[in-house]
Amino acid sequence: MATDDLDLNACSREPIHIPGSIQPHGLLLALSDDAAGAAFTLTQASANAGPALRVAVEDALGRPVEEVVRPELAGPLADFLGKRSFPNRPVPVGLTALPSVGMVQILAHAAEDGAVVVELERLTDEANSRLxxxxxxxxxxxxxxxxxxxxxxxxxxxxxxxxxxxxxxxxxxxxxxxxxxxxxxxxxxxxxxxxxxxxxxxxxxxxxxxxxxxxxxxxxxxxxxxxxxVPILPALNPGTGRPLDLSFSVLxxxxxxxxxxxxxxxxxxxxxxxxxxxxxxxxxxxxxxxxxxxxxxxxxxxxxxxxxxxxxxxxxxxxxRDAEHRIALKAIQARLLAAMAQADPFIAGLTEAPDDLLRFAAATGAAVVFEQTCTLVGETPTVREVMGLVSWLAEQGEPEQFETDSLSALHPPAAAFEDKAAGLLAIAVSKLHASYILWFRPEVVRTVRWGGDPRKPERHEPGATRLHPRTSFEAWKETVRHRALPWTLAERETAAELRHAIIGIVLRKAEELAALSRELARSNKELESFSYSVSHDLRAPFRHIVGYAELLQELESDHLSATGRRYLDTIVDAANTAGSLVDNLLHFSQMGRSELTPVSIDMGQLVGEVRETLAPEAVGRAIDWNVGPLPTVRGDPTMMRLVLQNLLSNAIKYTRGREPARIAVGCEDRPKETLFYVRDNGVGFNQAYVKKLFGVFQRLHRNEEFEGIGIGLANVRRAVDRHGGQTWAEGRLDEGAAFFFTLPKADPTKSESAKPESGKPDRAKPELRDPNE
CATH class of the missing domain: 3.30.450.40 (GAF domain)
Known part of the structure; x- marks a missing residue:
């Protein structure tokens, strides 16, 4: 017969509390009172209960107790039953002798089904039978x-x-x-x-x-x-229709x-x-x-x-021992929370105290995963393996807390790193992102000495195969693999408390950030309105200055000295520069206020168009262009043209004097975004000042060397930010520079026509970060 036919759970379902029989070293009587509670009736009895009765067992059933029990029992039972309050555990009622049985200990209790169970247990040693x-x-x-x-x-x-x-x-x-x-x-x-x-x-x-x-x-x-x-007669209680409950019976x-x-x-x-x-x-x-x-x-x-x-x-x-352990864990928890309170970002406080983080769960390794950033402490799986664990936990419905001492049994890929993480304790610390603190314990190989082979043999019987207990109890050794030391109750409960404390910090930080975000949005709106108003209002005065200065040059230059004419030229140049500044500031402000109009953009074609526009700036120059294949992306064409025009114009400008100038444009495809770059072999810049590059009116070169007003890269960053991307740069003096920007890929699960709130795209968290920020 196949092993599949074996009922492995039959033993665990056996109704051992209602076996319907007793052991033969005693007698049993089951009594029930009548509706008025005035008298007790013998409802069931063990088949060997004859020595306790005046009549045969079959004749005694259903009759009042005082009519059927022997005189030796009548007195003790009358005293016990007269109390009308019966314990649910057996209590001694007395000692007595019965014919053909000898001395018995009388025990009685109330069963779960309401019956009063009286047991008469034979005594073999009367001296040791007295309390x-x-x-x-x-x-x-x-x-x-x-x-x-x-x-x-x-x-x-x-x-x-x-x-x-x-x-x-x-x-x-x-x-x-x-x-x-x-x-x-x-x-x-x-x-x-x-x-x-x-x-x-x-x-x-x-x-x-x-x-x-x-x-x-x-x-x-x-x-x-x-x-x-010895069977109980009848098998079912006449009053309840069920077997007698013997859960507390001594027999x-x-x-x-x-x-x-x-x-x-x-x-x-x-x-x-x-x-x-x-x-x-x-x-x-x-x-x-x-x-x-x-x-x-x-x-x-x-x-x-x-x-x-x-x-x-x-x-x-x-x-x-548990209290001492919990006190120690509480002290560690207090230090971790104090470190978090002082750290920025706050979650970094956990890894700034690595020894405490490990001691908190008696772990050999830990990982803090927060907003797609993974920090490892101690002996751990790799970042990729930890992120795989986090993804697997998220598939389990993102449990608030998870623990196991045999991770590979639940997550088979963990078998590859069970020397570092056979056991896992994890707590979720954010309801918005898949963010966890994970503690790891390595595999502990142990040899267990069993009392016999714990596997139960099967034996064929007519019509069925049933399990039988083991026949050998000789020491049987087993090597236990793929398990870590289990997490204690104190460790699990204290981890849950730490989670609640961190969630509190996260929520408080979220509230603070939301308030700051609202204030920043209000300030930005006011600033944009102010800059728009100022730049718009300043355009006319600067035009008037330039216009009247040029008229003065045309009509009155003969009456001016050479110095006066030089001063007038300076006024015109300065006014034109100021006017350009105002125009660019107005453009910068409009970029933050304008609505995005995303369409499909062929970046290769757009680069070609921008190069044609900038051709006058390259006249007479030897420029070696290297433009790789570029994809089609989704974005606002006006802003993307502005980005490429600024980056390519800068590359042409700052390679002046290089023979030949080399400018490369390319991209790199990534799972969630596309990375674009513009590289040149120009004058470059000092990397220490990279943070100034994308600021408004920030320049790293003198105007006498390279013309400009310092707002082009600020426009680049704002345009890329509006698309949910990032910008950064790398450079070395006299060795050239490289400018990078990313554009998130469209989410195929979202409607193409759905517009983001306030005209801004959803900000997907990129995997690549600016190393200089």
Missing amino acids: DHVYPRMRETIERLDALNAPADILACAAQEVRALTGFDRVLVYRFDADWHGTVVAEDGNGRLPSYLDLRFPATDIPVQARELYRLNRQRLIPDSGYAP RSVSPVHVEYMRNMETASSMSVSILLHGRLWGLISCHHKDPFQVSYALRSACDLIAQILSVRIAAVEDR
Whole structure:
């Protein structure tokens, strides 16, 4: 039969809390009260309950309790039932002797389905069945546990004391990990059974519903794994139509798979007591005996007390350790936030304290990805690999926080760098962009010693294939690969707190930037209006100055001295220059106010047209032009013509004196933009002053050397900015210069006819940045 036919989850679905039977070392009666609550009726009973009844089990069902139970039970039961308030955990009601059974411990509790369950457990050792006899022996045990501080010593002492109290051949303390695998962390034995100390057992050995039952019912005893289950009659409660709930029963029959498991371990009897931390199942005190062996309720209660003391001591140690860890993480978090508050941009504060950033998550590497900028700290994957991780996280719906100790199992490409990042803890720090802080831990190769091969064999049976427990528990070693050390709860929760703090900073910065942006927009609008008004109003006076000066030259030059005529020439030149300045300033202002009209532009053809326009400036010059293939782009033709005209005119101007002058025009295709450049072999410039180049009226050469007014490159930058691109330059004195500008590519997902708000295109973040800004 194919393995696919195997029902791997059948064991985890087994209804172990309603098995419909009990173990034979006791008897069970299930009672329910009538509608008026005046009397109790026997509704169900174990098939072996005859010694507790005056009549046969079948004849006693459905009749009042006081009519059918033996006199030895009538008194204790009447006292218990008369209280009308029943605990949901078994409590001792009394001791009595029954014919053919002997001394029994009477235990009773209220089941989840409303029935009152009375259990009569046989006693094998009457002395150890009395609570007042057992508890004095606990004083020494409690004193020994109180004297210890180290967790390992406390656990070892608990195993020793439980074995001394009960007499089991072997007592284990078994701890669950985050994946519910269990490890034997302490052991005490007499050598009759093999040692399992430090061995690991798979989570499948104790399925989910069994762990939940361990959490609810802290005690379980199986005196003889070879027992034959005793059925409960009738199988269904007549009042509810459901099986009797035995979740808290001390006699509850256990799963056949578990009984088979015990036999495979060569243990005839077992007892377990749960260890709970803050209501969660932490582990078990697990006791085994080679032969059938029964422990009284009083001794089991004493072991339960030891487990509770263990819980308190372990919780104190772990809580103190966790508190110290959280305090340390809080201190690191405070330093990181302080560094962010002082840094500009604020996110850089995280990487300015790299040791704190790594210590915060006990990581060997970290990455800060903010607005497409990636900064690495410590041992990390490459920038490309980190950005691939960020893209993958975004595909998961951009989780606010993500953690794993086995990244390659979720993201297969991570297998290539698991020596640096087998584990990942990531927090999203922006809701607008794919921005994350990521911490990495490398692969830790470990050897795990299992108690037998954890894989369960299959066995063919008529009509089905079902799983059976392992038959061997010899130490079985496994090398665990592709995993990092797991992230602790404190690390995960403190990372979440750091995220909230950073989000707060991001939002506050966004509000501040929005306010500044509004103020800047208002100021720019006022400045543009002012410059437009001033430049427009100044044009007429300068024209008048030039006109009247030229008339004076024409009509009165004979009456002026040579010096006067020279002064007049200077007035005309200065007025013309001032007029040009005003015209260019007016043009610069109009460029910021005008509406973009984007169309398809053949940049190669446009360069050719601009060269024809500038041909008079190159007359008599030897210029070697090298114009590469240029693409068609989308932009405003007037502004693009202005950009190329300024850049080519400058190249012609500043190569004056070079024989030959060399001017190159080309482009580079990029995923999200097109890069254009104009290079020349002219006089160049000092790179230290590159930031002045694109400013209004900024010049790096004297007017006597090269004419100009210093507004052309400012116009270039404004025109490119309006298109969502960037501009920058590179140069060296006497070795030439290169000017670059980028134009974003059109987004195919957006409508061609859709106009950006305020006539401006969407500003896509380019991958290439000006290295000089």
